[in-house]
Amino acid sequence: xxxxxxxxxxxxxxxxxxxxxxxxxxxxxxxxxxxxxxxxxxxxxxxxxxxxxxxxxxxxxxxxxxxxxxxxxxxxxxxxxxxxxxxxxxxxxxxxxxxxxxxxxxxxxxxxxxxxxxxxxxxxxxxxxxxxxxxxxxxxxxxxxxxxxxxxxxxxxxxxxxxxxxxxxxxxxxxxxxxxxxxxxxxxxxxx
Numbered sequence: 001x002x003x004x005x006x007x008x009x010x011x012x013x014x015x016x017x018x019x020x021x022x023x024x025x026x027x028x029x030x031x032x033x034x035x036x037x038x039x040x041x042x043x044x045x046x047x048x049x050x051x052x053x054x055x056x057x058x059x060x061x062x063x064x065x066x067x068x069x070x071x072x073x074x075x076x077x078x079x080x081x082x083x084x085x086x087x088x089x090x091x092x093x094x095x096x097x098x099x100x101x102x103x104x105x106x107x108x109x110x111x112x113x114x115x116x117x118x119x120x121x122x123x124x125x126x127x128x129x130x131x132x133x134x135x136x137x138x139x140x141x142x143x144x145x146x147x148x149x150x151x152x153x154x155x156x157x158x159x160x161x162x163x164x165x166x167x168x169x170x171x172x173x174x175x176x177x178x179x180x181x182x183x184x185x186x187x188x189x190x191x192x
Contacts, residue, residue: 043186067190
């Protein structure tokens with residue numbers, strides 16, 4: 001019969017090895033989660049960099065297979081356009097050029113993730129409001145004979161000038177991106 005001390009030592013060795021193995025598993029799981037977070041962050045960053053650069057082909061390739069089936073390339077570009085406030089291409093390009101983004105938070109569960117993104121853009125409405133006094137002082141309504149198209153052209157021109165001069169406040173557009181892992185690659189789920 002085995003002595004008590006031999007059994008006790010054997011059990012201690014076994015428990016120690018089990019704890020070491022569990023520690024290794026915890027470490028691997030934690031480092032795996034960190035790797036996933038980095039991959040999610042990178043996928044989201046590349047997506048928004050492409051959109052802000054106007055590279056909608058690249059951005060479209062970064063969306064999930066299901067999203068590409070639901071939305072054709074043209075529909076995607078129309079839906080993603082951040083510059084719906086103007087038809088003036090020069091103002092839209094300038095506005096986007098000043099835009100930037102920050103990834104605020106990432107929540108991942110299995111093959112799915114939610115990424116909270118803050119897009120920082122020039123505050124066009126704030127600029128427009130600030131220009132009302134100037135429009136009144138310069139009698140823009142009278143000079144344009146109340147023509148709303150010409151008044152809007154004046155505002156667009158002045159907003160463009162203010163953005164070029166760097167005289168604008170930023171506003172934030174909060175976006176929640178859903179991502180899914182397809183074939184080991186994180187893809188954005190675009191839902192129009």
